[in-house]
Amino acid sequence: MGTYYRRKDQFLLAKIHEAEARMTGEDSSGSSARIRRRSALDHFVRQEMDAAARAGRAPDFLHGPIRDELLGYIIAGHDSSTSALSWALKYLTTDARVQHALRQHLHAVHAASWREGRTPSVAEITSIRAPYLDAVIQEVFRCAYTTPFTLREATRDTQIMGHFVPKGTTVWFSTSGPSFTRPAIETDRKTSSHSRSPTALADKQRVPAWSPQDVALFRPERWLRPDPGPSDPPDFAYSHVDFNGNAGPMMAFGSGPRGCCGKRLVYLSMRILVTLVLWDFDLLPCPTRLSSDESNHGTASHPKQCYLRLATTTHGP
DSSP states (O other): HHHHHHHHHHHHHHHHHHHHHHHHHHHTTOOOSSSOSSSHHHHHHHHHHHHHHHHHHHTTTTHHHHHHHHHHHIIIIIIHHHHHHHHHHHHHHOOHHHHHEEEEEEEHHHHHHHHHHHHOOHHHHHHHHOOHHHHHHHHHHHHHOSSSSEEOSSOOOOETTTTOTTTTTTTEEEESEEEEEEEBOOOOOHHHHSSHHHHHHHHHSSSOOOOOTTTTTOGGGEEEEEOOOSSSSOOOOOOOOOOTTTTTOOTTTTGGGSTTHHHHHHHHHHHHHHHHHHHHHEOOOOOOGGGGOEEEESSSSSEOOOOOOEEOOOOOO
């Protein structure tokens, strides 16, 4: 592990130095408009320069927070995104009902593209109202636990289910298991209500628990309000249904002010990729020997096997 951490730090420090050189050149030029900030790291370095100037000190570009934030961006921008798409394709391959319903939904919300026999544009995909597509993507993130854990630091002494947690402790939160993909752990409600803060109690009411009967199932409809149910004729556009991202617990992107700032970009990317794949291809079942549900766990959870059998679809009525 020592070699891994050294290589990781060497890579991160090299990128920080590159951004420092760009932003230092910007500062000496006297015009911040001359150099375009190309990345989040450029903004981090610029913010440190501004903070140092206000405090009357030299900027420290190599302190821990900048390195930690940069590593988080790399993991979220690469590992988590590829993991999410891999699991989405596996779930849609395994569940023919959801795949068929989602394809019909896409044809309905992109009716003009369907009639014209063309693929929807990126602008159309990212702007169209598509509640069932949003629900499928949200369910992928709930079930796949692409990021297996998140961390927070205790800002004061506290207790978690009877265990003392001193101030300054780094607490690791699993993003799967009880409450997320399995029934919640029962606690003493009276004791819990007395120990929780008013904001925590309000949040518990805002985000209800999942039903233990189907919490382990891949069921995108759980994110729709009201429950769509059957209709005659079928409403594949889900015209009278809304996507509700707070329908139940899900921690793939963290929560609160320290939640993932790249969340919206990930959702846009998934919208585009899932739409384009299902618009052009049927995902056919793979042989059992190539369809394992097992995962490789690391900074992100990837399926051990992600094989596809594709058949082209026809465009237009």
